[in-house]
Amino acid sequence: MDANEFRRQAYLMVDWMADYLETIENLPVKSQVEPHEIYNQLPSSPPESSESMETIFEDFKNIILPGITHWQSPNFFAYFPANNSYPSILGEMLTAALGSQCMIWETSPAAAELEEVTMNWLKEMTGLPSHWEGVIQDSASSATLAAILSARERASEFNINEQGFTSKEKFRIYCSTETHSSIDKAVKIAGLGRTNLKKIGVDKNFAMNPEALEQVIVQDMANGFNPMCVIATLGTTSSTAIDPVEKIAAICNKYNIWLHIDGAYAGTALILPEFRWMIKGIEKADSFVFNPHKWMFTNFDCSAYFVKDKEPLLRTFEILPEYLRTTTRGKVNDYRDWGVQLGRRFRALKLWFVIRNFGVEGLQEKIRLHIELANHFAKLVENHPEFEVLAPHPFSVVCFRYIPEGLNDPERINALNEMLLKSINKTGKAYITHTRLGGKYTLRMVIGQTNVTMQHVDAAWEMICDTAKGINI
Ligand SMILES: *Cc1c(COP(=O)(O)O)cnc(C)c1O
16 A cells, blocks of 8 residues: 555545444444354455455445444443543544554653653542642553552562562552452452451442451451552442542551552543542552543543552663663653553543543533433433332443332342343344343443434333333243
8 A cells, every 4th residue: 555545545444434423323222243243254264365455445334344333323221431532533533643652761762751741630630639640551551569569578678679578568458348259369469468468348329338447457457467559439330439539548547558449431520620529538549440432532542540659660670781772761650660561552631532523611611511421321220110229320330220019029120130231232223231230230321422312212211111111030
């Protein structure tokens, strides 16, 4: 392909992209393909000779697209959003064209400095302490792994990096029973042992019980364990519960424990001043992560990780082989030392585009709208005699279920809701997913796609009610 052909194809594809996003509502939200259906349509060996972009693009439309679940459909109400927006897509296109590899400042000075600036902007936008420092990670899972490894190194005086584990550490890590599975994964990877991750009970709103946390810590210390890290969550994945950060931070300070705050989805709500109460006491914490790639209209991947003190992070990850030595070291941020990855994408560009093109007010407006739509949906559920809301809904997620009159058996209610979920997603008109809260099979309505409006929410609700009526108990 030469530049002229690239130009021609790129114009065609941009037109396709705009059409796709404009008419996305006509497509079934959740891909309806069966396992292996896509695989079986693809040749088992690569082509020997060049194929035209026309042929390739036709296959993209005919084979790949039916196997796509449309995350950017305003009828996508599943999981947490991974939303994008026009400015973000444009940023990603330029990133692809530049093809920069941003491992150190020297390999892309503008990427490093734009990353520093956009992280400072996010810090100001979310009300984080001004002396904290931020870095873009690929995912919240990686950020949390960085936090747990930093905590491990600080607690072992950086000895595990050097000598490996001895039998003496006996570290313990704490989170609530509602915490995201990425904490379990990070504890496994960090070599701490999953049995040393203690899950603390929650209150009726599914938030961590700080008194129970302190009790377990004290008990562990009496038994010779070394409490090393606590993970608090703003917006748990099942029900968006908010752990009491201020109380947990006080406990962590009292026992000299690293406090990491996971706000992967709900951290975006901090852009609204009315949510800042959630991080009261954060100056006592050590690290915080949230994902602009979830609810801030920025293409996956873009996860913002902030630390109070960058020294433990850098000491944990630093490496300096001869081939990466530079004369600017120490004067600039070499982000390869700020996490697991050496090679890094230029992720700050799309974030910069998003923040500038929306403006802080534009972002606030969208997030507020999503929260209002969730409140509206919750009212519809509450006002229906055969549905109920199952958890508080501080953000844009409503947990609910169907209980038809006269049905009392908990297992049958669970089975019925599982059937209802399947039927809803089969319609292709909306996509929602589930969780379990206190043993109850729970439907989660997540309202966070960039272009979702009241009409989409109302239409989804009508469809849910109709589908429920059609289900045989
Ligand atoms: C989604 C989520 C994560 C994981 O995010 P990734 O960026 O996909 O790793 C972690 N914690 C919480 C609370 C989440 O909701």
